[in-house]
Amino acid sequence: MRPAWADIHLGALRHNLEVIRARAGSKRVLAILKANAYGHGLTRIAQELGDVDAIGVARVDEALQLRNAGVTRPIVLLEGFFDAKQIPVLAVSHIQPVLHTKHQVGQLLSIQDLPEPMRVWLKVDTGMHRLGLNPEDAERVYKTLEAAPQVAARPVLMSHFACADEPQHGQNQRQIALFESIKATLPDVTTSFANSAALFAGLAPDDDWVRPGLALYGISPFAQETGRDLDLRAVMNLQASIISVRKIRAGESVGYGAAWTASKDTWIGIVAIGYGDGYPRLAPNGTPVWINGKVYPIVGRVAMDMVTVDLGDTMSAKLGDTAQLWGPDLPVEQVAEKVGTIPYELLCNVARRVNLDYLET
Numbered sequence: 541m542r543p544a545w546a547d548i549h550l551g552a553l554r555h556n557l558e559v560i561r562a563r564a565g566s567k568r569v570l571a572i573l574k575a576n577a578y579g580h581g582l583t584r585i586a587q588e589l590g591d592v593d594a595i596g597v598a599r600v601d602e603a604l605q606l607r608n609a610g611v612t613r614p615i616v617l618l619e620g621f622f623d624a625k626q627i628p629v630l631a632v633s634h635i636q637p638v639l640h641t642k643h644q645v646g647q648l649l650s651i652q653d654l655p656e657p658m659r660v661w662l663k664v665d666t667g668m669h670r671l672g673l674n675p676e677d678a679e680r681v682y683k684t685l686e687a688a689p690q691v692a693a694r695p696v697l698m699s700h701f702a703c704a705d706e707p708q709h710g711q712n713q714r715q716i717a718l719f720e721s722i723k724a725t726l727p728d729v730t731t732s733f734a735n736s737a738a739l740f741a742g743l744a745p746d747d748d749w750v751r752p753g754l755a756l757y758g759i760s761p762f763a764q765e766t767g768r769d770l771d772l773r774a775v776m777n778l779q780a781s782i783i784s785v786r787k788i789r790a791g792e793s794v795g796y797g798a799a800w801t802a803s804k805d806t807w808i809g810i811v812a813i814g815y816g817d818g819y820p821r822l823a824p825n826g827t828p829v830w831i832n833g834k835v836y837p838i839v840g841r842v843a844m845d846m847v848t849v850d851l852g853d854t855m856s857a858k859l860g861d862t863a864q865l866w867g868p869d870l871p872v873e874q875v876a877e878k879v880g881t882i883p884y885e886l887l888c889n890v891a892r893r894v895n896l897d898y899l900e901t
């Protein structure tokens with residue numbers, strides 16, 4: 541028996557990259573591996589994606605971890621540097637920061653003795669109103685960077701969709717129109733706009749670079765579909781053993797707060813995973829768990845190291861059987877919907893104590 545572990549299917553990852561490449565055509569792929577590769581293990585996933593055009597992470601530490609592990613691909617730092625002291629380190633490590641404020645641009649341009657010029661990306665805000673320069677500043681700042689001795693090549697102009705997971709949302713076309721108007725001031729500029737949702741919805745056909753994250757891991761960005769509908773395969777299979785099976789009688793309750801009471805005699809399986817492993821504590825009664833080919837409901841509160849599952853009136857699973865919390869047989873999209881969150885959060889929250897077993901399939 542084992543406490544929680546996750547099989548990571550590298551074959552599925554490679555398959556998903558092929559599906560993405562087929563969608564992307566001649567566009568380059570910036571694979572998004574932030575937050576420990578969405579919980580799948582940063583270094584191993586980066587090594588496995590040896591032929592992507594670049595890797596995107598959010599933190600300097602993540603980028604340096606990859607360099608220290610011998611990853612030589614271009615790395616893009618999606619939130620740029622947080623401190624000017626980091627800039628020379630990025631330059632010598634060939635890590636390309638996204639510049640999203642005039643403040644960052646000023647910090648870069650004020651360095652006179654940069655060890656070597658660096659490649660940068662320039663982010664404009666076309667409607668997300670989170671990171672990015674105001675559109676009216678984009679042309680001037682871009683041209684300043686283009687001419688700056690600190691900058692090695694023409695910056696890539698990028699933006700980010702707020703609503704690409706709802707392709708018909710009016711916000712998408714407003715953002716595209718604004719991005720196009722900025723592009724028109726910068727002849728032959730190289731651009732990047734599409735995340736997984738925009739790529740699969742065909743929202744940014746003129747992109748030079750696509751930036752898929754979720755789809756790489758086999759998950760659909762769209763609410764009504766799972767990865768399978770998009771020919772993607774789940775990379776993570778989160779599992780744990782059943783470490784106890786017990787019969788309870790009608791009227792008896794299960795777990796902390798006696799929060800669930802059996803309406804009839806039933807068998808309860810105790811599965812060795814809990815919120816200490818990143819399984820969501822707020823998973824309500826009825827959240828699905830897959831055991832031996834069937835889906836059973838969680839009952840009672842999720843604890844730190846355990847969840848309890850109603851196996852029904854026959855003892856349909858036994859001590860030592862494996863439960864799948866999400867994976868190839870139980871889409872994480874379905875679990876997320878039941879829990880009232882998104883697959884991204886469930887994947888990223890998988891805790892360090894959950895062993896990741898890499899499989900070639």
Ligand SMILES: Cc1ncc(COP(=O)(O)O)c(C=O)c1O
Binds near residue numbers: 618
């Ligand atoms: C700037 C940027 N690009 C691309 C992505 C990848 O998005 P997704 O995982 O939806 O494909 C993210 C993730 O949040 C992001 O922040």
